[in-house]
Amino acid sequence: MNERSEMLEGIRRAIGSRGSDRESDYASIRRGYHQALPIDLPECVHLFVDRLHDYDATVHFCPVEGIAATVAAVLSGRRKHSLLVPPQLPPDWMPSNFEFIRDTGLSYGHIDRSEGVLTGCAIAIAATGTIVLRHSAGEGRRALTLIPDYHLCVVFEHQIVGTVPEGIRLMSEFGRAPITTISGPSATADIEMTRIKGVHGPRTLDVILVA
Amino acid sequence: MQISLFITCYNDTLFPETGKAVVRVLERLGHEIEFRPAQTCCGQMHYNTGYPHEAASMMRRFLEVFRDAGAICIPSSSCVATIRDHYPKMAAATGDGAMIGEVDALLSRIFEFSELLIDKLGVTDVGAFFPHAVTLHPSCHSLRSLHVGAKPRQLLESVRELRLLDLHDADECCGFGGTFAVKNADVSAAMLSDKMRCILESGAEVCTALDNSCLMHIQGGLARQRSGVRCMHLAEILASTEAGDSR
Amino acid sequence: MSIRVGDAAEAPSFPRAARALLGNTQLRQNVRRATEVIRNRRARVVGELSDWEQLRQAGHEIKQHTLQYLDFYLEQFEEACTRAGGQVHWARDADEANAIILSILGARQAREVIKVKTMTSDEIGLNHALEAAGITPYETDLADLIVQLGDDRPSHIVVPALHRNRMEVRDIFLRKMHLRELGDKPEDLTNAARAYLREKFLRVGVAISGANFAVAETGSVCVVESEGNGRMCVSLPEVLITLVGIEKVIPRFEDLEVFLQTLPRSATGERMNPYNSIWTGIVPGDGPQEFHVVLLDNGRTKVLADTESRETLDCIRCGACLNACPVYRQTGGHAYGSMYSGPIGAILTPQLQSLEHSESLPYASSLCGACYEVCPVKINIPEILLHLRAKVTAAGDAPFEERVGMEAAAFVFEDPDMLALAQKLSRIAQKPFERDGVIRHLPGMLSGWTAFRDLTPIPKQSFREWWNERESQRGDQ
Incomplete structure (x- = not known):
């Protein structure tokens, strides 16, 4: 490939001589920023909830055995009857009296006509109120949490880390899985800097926080 | 203490009153001032407009003139910024080891006027009296290069009968920018009009700063509007006493 | 070589363009308001990080390190991305990049593409090239859509339509979306864009994106956004083409921990933007099954070669320097003649393309230093x-x-x-212009000064004359 070798050759010429070797030069980068927060888990959870409220996401709390009941309560409150779910969502998260449709390759049109989606997540970051999806079988492929207008996400307290560096550390172990980080509902401020909730992604994000 | 004055070409030619005020304040505090007549310009205008070679020869002159001087007082933060931020680079570009060393030795002896008073001489009250409403324009170089912080405010707050008024959007550039004011005259004027609006809204009679360059620009706009607000270098305010105005 | 930055080579000089824009009251109001909002938000969220300076420093050092070993990291990225199922292409200039993209689209017989905010594609004039080939590009970022439908130019790096107010956007949408009626509330306009684009997201089979970061170690690409249009583009179509400036590569995945803190805070004043998409090659059963990366030089190697200004390539396109710049805030972005506007545009455009086409840009600054103060990678x-x-x-x-x-x-x-002589001569030379102790008009270049300001004449006695007089008087005593 001619362009390729020419570009690389040009880059090497532009850089000129290099002082040290790459590994030691990389190691010398000063990383004086905080890796973790000096707070315990309850404070971390509190911070996470605070950030979610900042984004206008609604947070519901429940114990492990109360997930299905809480899902039922949230859906009733939202007047929803039928949600999409990823192929391997734990069955005990799904209350009876509601319809849950497993995504086994639904068309985009089908997903678009749904009332919303219920998933879990991989991890969450307190400092920024971020939910991280690695799109595993319990979180669903990317289209599933993107096309619907409503996303109900279950987060376990033990999944919450304090800072972005802690979160990135964990994400770096996800291998080749695609990653989506969600910090509040989709938003824009493109018109007169007025923040509008919901453009293309889900306009409503509800979180169930499991102790 | 013996203090050597680098008046700057600008103050020398256009604002001699500022130089006289600096001398008056420092002598009042019991210091001895020397003025080395061989001095001319720090090279700022040339360096900032894209003429580094011309600027370098002015740097050479500066180093020569002030080689054996002690503390050097410079009543202009943009000139101090030129020396601190650019002389090391200009010297390095010559590859002359002796010159690099000389610049290095110079930097610790350079003081902007408010730095000299507070950091070197340890005074904030210089015994000034100025019964007027004053607002402070913290010039960009004093703010972002010298990081003088609260120093000019501290000095002004110690002046008897002076009413210090807040300036809205104080840390905004006034639009002077040296040759910018000529090369981009329209944008410069637009920035000036914002600054003037804030100054007029502050209710001050006098706008002060550590830089006569900004003040000449601001004064020019205020005078064109017949606003009645005048500009004065901080040194001129500090030179005023009950015995009489600095002028 | 056909290095170009949009059509910046034909743009009028900065002072000329600025003069015209300064007369546009609406534009100045819009720009002022928008930049003030983002600045305040940024100041708030930056202020709550006690390690902000360390993050800036780390970001700067990571970028500087990457540039120092750019050839290695590009090859590493290529290898990792290819291993994960992606295809990597190399483009030396705008024409080569456009040709690569057109040939990918040609092979699929694509007539339409959806695009997510990529300034790099503006740089190479991709939309022009697509349209010339009979392919319709749909911009999906709300602001980009406003610019595209309004046949306009971007005026800000992050908020490209910030020069438009809601009434203007409403008129554009009514006309171009063929709507009968439309409210003028931002909600109404956003909903109109949602409806207009949704059909395209679900139907169009090819997307073109830019990249905020390309991770060499893993071959991953990261797109940072707010609206969800980025997620739509990178995860729904069968084919994804990502155009990446060579300076966008970073060594390791963990380096994201710095930039994902500094970028959102600097760009939109958020602790974290609503969405980040990070993907690595192809994932069976999820998202595009054909993935191309086009690595673009287009003048970047020239910037790299100049060690004095190499750090220009550190830029992560946050736009904080625009919002902080008192010059930008007067003129808006169009005065810079390039999609890269504000302080970063004033240094990037002239370096990418030939300096002779943009020699007024380095002077489009009062050197106030506000840009450097806010830059999250310390350029x-x-x-x-x-x-x-x-x-x-x-x-x-x-x-x-x-x-x-x-x-x-x-x-x-x-x-x-x-100097003493020149001072004397100047006092004589100014006489013809002096009236009642004021100079109100000067000729030539200096007329720019007196057009807006009075000038106090040079005083009768210079400081050095006063000093000499005083010294001689002292000597007499």
Whole structure:
């Protein structure tokens, strides 16, 4: 490939001589920023909830055995009857009296006509109120949490880390899985800097926080 | 203490009153001032407009003139910024080891006027009296290069009968920018009009700063509007006493 | 080579473009309001991080390190991305990049593409090339859509339509979306865009994106966004083409921990933007099954070669320097003649393309330093502006009047006696212009000064004359 070798050759010429070797030069980068927060888990959870409220996401709390009941309560409150779910969502998260449709390759049109989606997540970051999806079988492929207008996400307290560096550390172990980080509902401020909730992604994000 | 004055070409030619005020304040505090007549310009205008070679020869002159001087007082933060931020680079570009060393030795002896008073001489009250409403324009170089912080405010707050008024959007550039004011005259004027609006809204009679360059620009706009607000270098305010105005 | 930055080579000089824009009241109001909102938000969220300076420093060092070993990291990225199922292409300039993209689209017989905010595609004039080939590009970022439908130009790096107010957007949407009626509330307009684009997201099979970061170690690409249009583009179509400037590569995944803190805070004043998409090659059963990366040089190697201004390539396109710049806030982005506007545009555009096409840009700054203060990767923009100014004068491109004036001044400053003489002569020379103790008009280049300001004449006695007089009086005593 001619362009390729020419570009690389040009880059090497532009850089000129290099002082040290790459590994030691990389190691010398000063990383004086905080890796973790000096707070315990309850404070971390509190911070996470605070950030979610900042984004206008609604947070519901429940114990492990109360997930299905809480899902039922949230859906009733939202007047929803039928949600999409990823192929391997734990069955005990799904209350009876509601319809849950497993995504086994639904068309985009089908997903678009749904009332919303219920998933879990991989991890969450307190400092920024971020939910991280690695799109595993319990979180669903990317289209599933993107096309619907409503996303109900279950987060376990033990999944919450304090800072972005802690979160990135964990994400770096996800291998080749695609990653989506969600910090509040989709938003824009493109018109007169007025923040509008919901453009293309889900306009409503509800979180169930499991102790 | 013996203090050597680098008046700057600008103050020398256009604002001699500022130089006289600096001398008056420092002598009042019991210091001895020397003025080395061989001095001319720090090279700022040339360096900032894209003429580094011309600027370098002015740097050479500066180093020569002030080689054996002690503390050097410079009543202009943009000139101090030129020396601190650019002389090391200009010297390095010559590859002359002796010159690099000389610049290095110079930097610790350079003081902007408010730095000299507070950091070197340890005074904030210089015994000034100025019964007027004053607002402070913290010039960009004093703010972002010298990081003088609260120093000019501290000095002004110690002046008897002076009413210090807040300036809205104080840390905004006034639009002077040296040759910018000529090369981009329209944008410069637009920035000036914002600054003037804030100054007029502050209710001050006098706008002060550590830089006569900004003040000449601001004064020019205020005078064109017949606003009645005048500009004065901080040194001129500090030179005023009950015995009489600095002028 | 056909290195170009949009059509910046044909743009009028900055002072000329600025003069016209300064008369646009609506634009100035919009720009002022928008930049003020983002600045305040940024200040708030940056202020709550006690390690902000360390994050800036780390970001700067990561970028500087990457540039120092850019050839290695590009090859590493290529290898990792290819291993994960992606295809990597190399483009030396705008034409080559466009040709690569057109041939990918040609192979799929694509007639339409959806696009997510990529300034790099504006840089290479991709939309023009697509349209010329009969392919319709749909911009999906709300602001980009406003710009595209309004047949307009972006005026900000992050908020490209910030010069438009809601009434203007409403008119554009009514006309171009063929709507009967439409409210003028931002909600109404956003809903109209949602409806207009949704059908395209679900139907169009090819997307073109840019990239905020390309991770060499893993071959991953990261797109940072707010609206969800980025997620739509990178995860729904069968084919995804990602156009990446070569400076967008970062060594390791963990380096994201710095930039994903500094970018959102600097760009939109959020602790974290609503969505980040990070993907690695192809994932069976999820998202595009054909993935192309086009690595673009287009003048970047030239910037890399100049060690004095290399750090220009550190830029992560956050736009904080625009919002902080008192010049940008007066004129908006169009004065810079390039999609890269504001302080970063003033140093990037002239370096990417030939300096002679944009020699007024390095002077489009009062050197106030606000840009450097807010830059999340610590690009010393004022220093680079000065470096570029020196290049303009060295090339002999400075105006004649300026050059003569500077040379004369330099001559005078060589000798204090000459300075004293010049001071005397100036006092005589100003006489014809002085009236009642004020100068209200000066000729030539200096007329720019007196057009807006009075000038106090040079006083009768210089400081050095006063000093000499005082010294001699003292001597007499």
